[in-house]
Amino acid sequence: MSPANLDMLREKNALFTEADRAKRWREAIVHNREFHFAGYQLSGMDMLVGHIESLWVSMGPILNVFYSEIVNDYVAAEEHIHLIHALAKDGEGPRVAIERDLLRSGDSIIRFLSTQAK
Numbered sequence: 001m002s003p004a005n006l007d008m009l010r011e012k013n014a015l016f017t018e019a020d021r022a023k024r025w026r027e028a029i030v031h032n033r034e035f036h037f038a039g040y041q042l043s044g045m046d047m048l049v050g051h052i053e054s055l056w057v058s059m060g061p062i063l064n065v066f067y068s069e070i071v072n073d074y075v076a077a078e079e080h081i082h083l084i085h086a087l088a089k090d091g092e093g094p095r096v097a098i099e100r101d102l103l104r105s106g107d108s109i110i111r112f113l114s115t116q117a118k
Contacts, residue, residue, distance in 0.1 A: 020032075
């Protein structure tokens with residue numbers, strides 16, 4: 001991971017963080033996606049990026065609810081920071097950081113959906 005790529009990810013995360021903290025949900029969703037896809041594209045694996053794109057499309061409605069209706073403690077994507085630090089070091093860190101990001105936001109979504117089922 002080059003220093004320029006790490007700086008680009010930091011910039012994209014800063015835009016996301018600013019929008020997320022200001023509760024500008026639509027903007028936060030766009031910047032979150034831009035952060036994630038910038039990272040995915042750095043893999044150089046077009047087929048993987050295409051597959052992830054189809055998963056994001058199916059998650060769109062849930063992400064809208066996540067940002068606008070779900071009460072959670074996951075503000076400003078601390079896990080994005082962990083990912084950037086892990087990418088600078090390589091190894092297993094990036095995989096673990098991405099898993100934590102997915103699981104942490106998933107917990108809030110599951111809690112919300114379970115209350116809606118009642």
